[in-house]
Amino acid sequence: MTDLNQIPATGLKGLRENWRNDLIAALSVALVALPLALGIAIASGVEPMAGILSCVIGGVVTTFFRGSHMAINGPAAGLIAVILGGLATLEGNINFVLAAIVVSGAIQVLQGLLKLGRYGKMLPSSVLNGIMAAIGVIIFTKQIHFALGTTTDADTIIGTLQDAIYLLPEANPFIVMVSLAGLLMLIFAKKVKVNAFHLIPAPMWVLILSLPFVFGFDFFTEQAYVLFGKTYEIGPQFLIQIPDNPLDVILHPDFSRIDTWPFWMTVISINLISSIQTLAMARAVDKLDPAKRVTDLDKDLVGMGLSSMVSGALGGLPIITVIVRSTVNVQNNAKTKWSNLYHGLLILLFVLMLSPVLQSIPLAALAAILVYTGFKLASPKVFTQTYNQGVEQLLFMISTFLITLFTDLLTGIFSGILITLVLHMLLAKVGFSQFFKLIFKSGSKIYQREDGSYDIKLKGIANFLAVLEINKLLDKIPRGSVARIDMAKTRLVDLSVMENVIEYKRVQDNLGGNIILTGLDNHVSSSSHNRALKLIVGPFRRKVTQREIQLQKMAIQNQWSFQREIDWNTSYLRNFRFFDSRPIQRKTNSIRGKYPRHEVDWEIADIVFDEGAMLSLEIFHTTVQVLRLNQKIPEFSIEKEGLFDQIFDRVKAFSGYTDHDFKLYPKVSNKFLLMGTDDRAIKQFFNKDLIRFLDEKDIHHIESNGEALMVFRYLHIAPTNEVENLLEFSLELLDQMDLAASRNKVLV
Numbered sequence: 001m002t003d004l005n006q007i008p009a010t011g012l013k014g015l016r017e018n019w020r021n022d023l024i025a026a027l028s029v030a031l032v033a034l035p036l037a038l039g040i041a042i043a044s045g046v047e048p049m050a051g052i053l054s055c056v057i058g059g060v061v062t063t064f065f066r067g068s069h070m071a072i073n074g075p076a077a078g079l080i081a082v083i084l085g086g087l088a089t090l091e092g093n094i095n096f097v098l099a100a101i102v103v104s105g106a107i108q109v110l111q112g113l114l115k116l117g118r119y120g121k122m123l124p125s126s127v128l129n130g131i132m133a134a135i136g137v138i139i140f141t142k143q144i145h146f147a148l149g150t151t152t153d154a155d156t157i158i159g160t161l162q163d164a165i166y167l168l169p170e171a172n173p174f175i176v177m178v179s180l181a182g183l184l185m186l187i188f189a190k191k192v193k194v195n196a197f198h199l200i201p202a203p204m205w206v207l208i209l210s211l212p213f214v215f216g217f218d219f220f221t222e223q224a225y226v227l228f229g230k231t232y233e234i235g236p237q238f239l240i241q242i243p244d245n246p247l248d249v250i251l252h253p254d255f256s257r258i259d260t261w262p263f264w265m266t267v268i269s270i271n272l273i274s275s276i277q278t279l280a281m282a283r284a285v286d287k288l289d290p291a292k293r294v295t296d297l298d299k300d301l302v303g304m305g306l307s308s309m310v311s312g313a314l315g316g317l318p319i320i321t322v323i324v325r326s327t328v329n330v331q332n333n334a335k336t337k338w339s340n341l342y343h344g345l346l347i348l349l350f351v352l353m354l355s356p357v358l359q360s361i362p363l364a365a366l367a368a369i370l371v372y373t374g375f376k377l378a379s380p381k382v383f384t385q386t387y388n389q390g391v392e393q394l395l396f397m398i399s400t401f402l403i404t405l406f407t408d409l410l411t412g413i414f415s416g417i418l419i420t421l422v423l424h425m426l427l428a429k430v431g432f433s434q435f436f437k438l439i440f441k442s443g444s445k446i447y448q449r450e451d452g453s454y455d456i457k458l459k460g461i462a463n464f465l466a467v468l469e470i471n472k473l474l475d476k477i478p479r480g481s482v483a484r485i486d487m488a489k490t491r492l493v494d495l496s497v498m499e500n501v502i503e504y505k506r507v508q509d510n511l512g513g514n515i516i517l518t519g520l521d522n523h524v525s526s527s528s529h530n531r532a533l534k535l536i537v538g539p540f541r542r543k544v545t546q547r548e549i550q551l552q553k554m555a556i557q558n559q560w561s562f563q564r565e566i567d568w569n570t571s572y573l574r575n576f577r578f579f580d581s582r583p584i585q586r587k588t589n590s591i592r593g594k595y596p597r598h599e600v601d602w603e604i605a606d607i608v609f610d611e612g613a614m615l616s617l618e619i620f621h622t623t624v625q626v627l628r629l630n631q632k633i634p635e636f637s638i639e640k641e642g643l644f645d646q647i648f649d650r651v652k653a654f655s656g657y658t659d660h661d662f663k664l665y666p667k668v669s670n671k672f673l674l675m676g677t678d679d680r681a682i683k684q685f686f687n688k689d690l691i692r693f694l695d696e697k698d699i700h701h702i703e704s705n706g707e708a709l710m711v712f713r714y715l716h717i718a719p720t721n722e723v724e725n726l727l728e729f730s731l732e733l734l735d736q737m738d739l740a741a742s743r744n745k746v747l748v
Contacts, residue, residue: 014336014338018338019338022338022339024333025328026334026339027342027346028329030343030347031200031203032201032204032324032325033074034052034204035204035206036324036325037052037054037055038051039143039369041054042366043143043366044079044084045087046083048358049243049351050249050251050316050317051317052348052351053311054311054317055075056345056347056348057311057314057344058073058340058344059340059342062306064303065306065307066300066302066337067282067299067300067303068282068285068286068300068321069289069336070293070326071285071322071326072321073319073321074320074322074344075316075318075320076277076320077135077370079274079318080139080142081134082266082270082274082318084138085269085409089266090257090263090266096253096257098252099253099255099257100263100270101309101317102312103258103267104268104270104312105304105305105306105307105311105312105318107267107271108274108275108302108305109305109309110305111301112298112303113302118297118468118471119468120275120278120279121279121283121471122464122465122467123276123280124396124420124464124494124495125393126393126400126495129400130397130400130401130404132378132382133383133401135377136373136377136379137157137378139370139371139373140370140371140375141157141164141374142160143367143370144161144164145163147175147179147183148167148171148175149171149172150167152164173227175362178213178368179365179368181210181368182209182365182369185202185206186368186369189202203369210361211357213362214239219234219239219362220239221235221236222236238362239361240362252315274318274320275301275304278321281322281323282297282300282321285321285323287503287610289330291335294507300321307319389531390495390529390533391527392423392427393532396423400413400415400416403415403416427492427533428491428535430491438491439460439465442458442459442460442461442466442469444457444469444473446476452481452482454476455483456474456483456485457489458485458486458487458493460491462492462493462494462497463496463497464494464496467496470497474501477508479513480513483513485515485516485518486519487523487534489519490519490523490534492536493535495531495533498533502531502568509569509571516568522536548589550720554591558593561591562591565588566588567590569587573624573710575705575708576705577635577705578710582610584609585607585609586607587605587607590603591723595627595730595731598734600630602626602627602727602730603625603626605623608621622712622715622718623716623718623722625726626709626711628707629708634676634682634704636676636677636702636703637702637704638675638694638701638702674686690737693736709730709733711730711733713726
């Protein structure tokens with residue numbers, strides 16, 4: 001449940017109270033956004049400063065009209081393909097494309113005013129993943145030649161990609177050195193364990209690293225170098241071209257093609273992709289928000305539409321919510337929407353101060369950033385994650401991906417939706433008319449019980465087309481209520497509905513409610529993922545693993561309870577700061593017991609949680625133990641230094657947490673990272689015996705929320721012997737804590 005006292009104030013009060021947090025976060029965001037904005041503009045076929053202009057507008061204009069709290073707005077890689085397509089269909093004239101951006105923005109404002117934001121939930125996520133993967137390939141293909149120093153005349157994506165392979169022997173080694181250094185920086189930046197290094201984001205390091213090559217080989221002068229008997233050109237044509245007068249970047253839209261089909265096809269493409277991405281990413285950012293706030297999607301559409309109109313009118317790109325920059329914003333402890341404003345102003349300041357430096361940046365460095373971005377959008381990991389949600393989801397994604405690559409974005413979206421519907425119809429084994437009747441006239445109803453709780457009976461086919469009807473039922477339930485959503489009579493429940501229902505449960509649980517999902521025991525799916533498509537075919541039991549058998553035997557022998565199935569109630573885990581911005585996907589294999597001599601109830605369970613979202617998404621599996629204590633202790637987190645570098649690189653961003661040293665035990669201080677809010681209480685709590693105990697043990701991650709402890713060790717599902725070790729460790733930890741006794745002399 002979200003503590004209302006912990007939700008940052010809005011408006012001017014929020015600005016006064018949180019300006020330091022927001023400004024510091026905005027600095028990190030601006031350092032990430034600057035190189036990306038330049039690269040996105042160049043990749044889109046427009047002037048580099050158009051990307052900077054769009055970033056400034058996304059910060060300065062959008063902040064005052066949008067409905068989100070933690071998102072960062074600006075130009076995004078996902079729209080590169082749309083702008084390139086618009087230039088291709090509108091005679092290569094950027095002024096015509098700017099007019100299409102303005103009209104698209106106006107339509108987006110109208111969509112928001114008509115409350116159409118809810119329709120964004122209807123696009124199947126696998127189709128969206130397929131579109132984004134195709135965009136990733138397009139970005140990669142268009143930029144790989146800049147990274148190699150080669151050129152191509154191919155007019156198709158496949159042809160351009162083939163040319164990159166054929167022309168590899170002709171690659172300019174002086175250009176390749178720049179791009180290769182940038183790629184290596186992006187790949188290995190996370191592995192650098194020097195904290196000072198991470199004060200500057202990896203994309204900015206790429207630009208910094210490129211400067212020695214530029215000055216060393218003198219890119220400012222047209223010249224040629226001979227290497228291995230071949231001559232290679234170097235010169236200013238390989239650098240960013242930025243005008244000395246910032247006003248020279250201002251362009252104005254030309255509406256003279258407004259009566260043509262190519263113009264409106266560009267408008268529809270820009271509007272559809274920008275609206276879908278904004279709505280999808282806004283929901284993704286909400287999951288990261290530690291304050292558990294919810295974006296007003298309709299207001300967000302209005303904000304993005306107005307900003308895109310201003311941007312297009314001045315020569316900029318469409319404005320959307322950008323997930324990578326938003327993730328950086330959350331990770332750096334931003335509190336309010338004002339961080340978005342600050343990031344726009346900081347980028348403007350950077351450009352005014354660093355214009356000569358920006359003119360020294362090679363195109364190959366920006367190409368490296370975009371090649372890496374494109375690869376991440378279409379990496380094998382993306383396809384694997386989709387496959388883990390169900391083999392049918394992979395089919396939807398791949399079909400959308402391939403059709404988009406060989407046609408265009410609009411054709412890809414509509415084809416992906418059609419393929420999804422056809423397969424749903426085949427899986428449901430019903431005719432055409434009956435299929436749509438089971439969607440739109442399913443007979444789903446809501447009932448209120450005498451005790452004030454609610455029952456929602458979902459029936460028929462619950463797929464992405466039914467999301468709006470289902471939401472109408474869910475909207476009738478007051479906030480913070482107890483409700484049971486029964487899906488026993490659904491013939492098919494697809495991924496979109498499962499995502500929607502689980503998201504609804506998350507929001508209601510955060511408001512103090514309790515949403516219970518039932519009725520899926522007789523459904524089958526091609527994956528164990530909790531959001532996977534579910535189909536009813538009769539009685540079915542999932543195969544029990546050997547580990548689950550061992551855990552059940554352990555529970556029976558010790559008279560503990562054991563639940564193998566998915567437990568939808570993960571709300572208590574979100575009371576720990578570790579899960580503030582790490583959404584929990586599912587909890588399974590739950591064992592519950594008690595340490596009698598301490599009167600402490602405990603639970604051990606396997607959980608899957610996300611780190612980041614969308615493009616920056618990583619998924620982790622672990623086994624955690626939660627111990628419900630019988631009295632209050634200080635809030636803290638402690639773990640072995642370096643043990644979880646991949647996800648703790650920003651642990652100090654936890655609000656109010658500070659690092660504590662064991663002054664009389666320097667070896668222990670080097671071994672542990674201890675964070676907490678109350679310095680005096682922590683010094684009293686970590687007495688001599690507890691410190692020695694921790695020093696002797698192979699430390700687990702330990703966190704206190706004041707009334708309970710959460711303990712885990714590795715980012716993997718623990719075998720049964722590790723579960724036993726975890727139980728033993730926690731019991732010894734409780735012995736050492738000696739909660740009922742007074743603290744020993746302060747030795748910290």
